[in-house]
Amino acid sequence: MTYEGARKRSSDPAEDMQLVERCKRGDRDAFDELMRRHERKVYNFAFRLTGNYDEANDIAAEAFVRVYTRIQSFRGDSAFLTWLFRIVTNVFLDARKRRRPRPSESLEQLVEADDRALARLAEDASVSPQAELERRERDTILQRAIAGLPEYQRAMILLYHVEGMSYEEIAAAMDLPIGTVKSRLNRARLALRHALEGSAELFAR
Amino acid sequence: MRCDTAREHFSDYASGTAHEALRAALDLHLADCPSCRREVEDLKVLWRALDHLEVVEAPPGLRAEVWRRIDHDLQTHAMPTRRPLAALLSARWRRITVWAAAACFVVVLAGVTVPGHYQRALLGDLGLRRFLPISSLGSMQAQVSSVRPVVVGDRLFDEVHIAVQVEGPGHRVRILPEEGQVVTGEEVLIGSGAPSEVVVRVGHTFRPHTLSLRVQDQADLRHETVLRLTIPASP
Numbered sequence: 001m002t003y004e005g006a007r008k009r010s011s012d013p014a015e016d017m018q019l020v021e022r023c024k025r026g027d028r029d030a031f032d033e034l035m036r037r038h039e040r041k042v043y044n045f046a047f048r049l050t051g052n053y054d055e056a057n058d059i060a061a062e063a064f065v066r067v068y069t070r071i072q073s074f075r076g077d078s079a080f081l082t083w084l085f086r087i088v089t090n091v092f093l094d095a096r097k098r099r100r101p102r103p104s105e106s107l108e109q110l111v112e113a114d115d116r117a118l119a120r121l122a123e124d125a126s127v128s129p130q131a132e133l134e135r136r137e138r139d140t141i142l143q144r145a146i147a148g149l150p151e152y153q154r155a156m157i158l159l160y161h162v163e164g165m166s167y168e169e170i171a172a173a174m175d176l177p178i179g180t181v182k183s184r185l186n187r188a189r190l191a192l193r194h195a196l197e198g199s200a201e202l203f204a205r
Numbered sequence: 206m207r208c209d210t211a212r213e214h215f216s217d218y219a220s221g222t223a224h225e226a227l228r229a230a231l232d233l234h235l236a237d238c239p240s241c242r243r244e245v246e247d248l249k250v251l252w253r254a255l256d257h258l259e260v261v262e263a264p265p266g267l268r269a270e271v272w273r274r275i276d277h278d279l280q281t282h283a284m285p286t287r288r289p290l291a292a293l294l295s296a297r298w299r300r301i302t303v304w305a306a307a308a309c310f311v312v313v314l315a316g317v318t319v320p321g322h323y324q325r326a327l328l329g330d331l332g333l334r335r336f337l338p339i340s341s342l343g344s345m346q347a348q349v350s351s352v353r354p355v356v357v358g359d360r361l362f363d364e365v366h367i368a369v370q371v372e373g374p375g376h377r378v379r380i381l382p383e384e385g386q387v388v389t390g391e392e393v394l395i396g397s398g399a400p401s402e403v404v405v406r407v408g409h410t411f412r413p414h415t416l417s418l419r420v421q422d423q424a425d426l427r428h429e430t431v432l433r434l435t436i437p438a439s440p
Contacts (some may be wrong), residue, residue, distance in 0.1 A: 031359050045261035057264055064271040065278070135257070142254055161255035186216045193247050
């Protein structure tokens with residue numbers, strides 16, 4: 001499944017708000033339901049930010065704990081999902097301030113993920129192995145290029161292209177003016193394009 | 206249009222969100238500039254590749270891990286020092302320490318004054334009475350009226366009853382826990398007039414501590430003040 005497909009299953013903001021109100025009254029089931037609805041998006045975003053499964057797990061868990069402890073302060077000025085991504089971004093940036101990135105581990109994990117995917121692929125006759133191999137190679141190269149971006153640009157690229165957020169939503173999530181979001185996104189895209197120049201042929205297919 | 210100016214708008218152009226006049230100007234530039242044309246094509250390819258990144262499934266234990274951390278935080282907040290202290294002191298010395306701590310607390314309460322141009326503290330029946338401006342027109346008073354330990358499920362909490370009185374014509378405030386504090390209790394909306402009671406539960410603690418509550422002026426939601434109350438140790 002691709003992100004394009006995942007984006008179409010976006011949750012209903014009104015239902016999110018109902019769950020938030022129940023959480024504010026101390027309803028643990030409501031918070032569990034909120035997590036169930038958004039855990040995949042949060043984990044994916046954390047994984048694309050870090051390129052590392054363990055770190056993504058830690059950041060996703062910490063972000064949900066932060067949501068739980070601050071839910072009383074959420075007033076619904078933005079969509080819950082926008083607020084949630086803001087918290088994930090902040091947890092990621094805080095974690096990066098505390099420790100240095102682990103690029104070698106990230107690359108090993110990407111290769112490991114590819115191996116697992118190939119094993120699954122061998123059992124799936126509907127997908128051409130060659131096409132799937134190429135797609136996975138593109139994903140790996142793209143993930144490495146994203147990991148090479150400065151952290152703020154990385155978050156913006158993922159929020160816009162992968163999570164499908166608008167400029168306005170990103171501005172709200174990152175507490176920045178829309179003009180700044182647009183100019184930083186533009187710089188990030190040009191930097192990504194530059195990083196992928198050596199793989200142009202693979203991406204043109 | 207120069208190449209560097211055109212480049213600033215390539216993202217909007219490639220995504221189809223550039224407005225009509227900008228699009229026309231870029232079309233003109235791209236018709237005469239092969240290198241910019243190639244750059245825009247590359248961006249479109251990049252766009253598609255980002256759209257088609259594979260979704261990584263969240264690990265099955267993620268929610269359980271979140272609950273484990275939340276419950277751990279609640280436990281830690283509930284009894285931060287009791288076990289190490291109890292392990293160090295005999296029963297007799299524990300009793301002496303508790304009484305000495307209680308006596309010190311009463312002495313501190315009797316002598317305390319709160320700095321600041323608007324807050325002052327008076328000794329009430331149990332805790333401090335706080336005066337807090339909630340806007341240029343209104344103010345509120347808050348006082349801890351009782352603290353008692355309660356067990357909910359398998360957890361021990363201190364249930365704190367706070368008497369609150371809002372003063373000022375037509376004023377209403379919303380009281381809710383400050384961020385980061387482990388507090389159960391609903392938001393309370395209080396109008397001016399007779400005193401109201403706010404009940405919150407905080408993790409049980411062996412020592413007197415400070416409870417922070419956020420006070421929102423309902424006439425102006427941007428105006429928010431933090432009310433800090435000293436909570437005596439529960440019996």
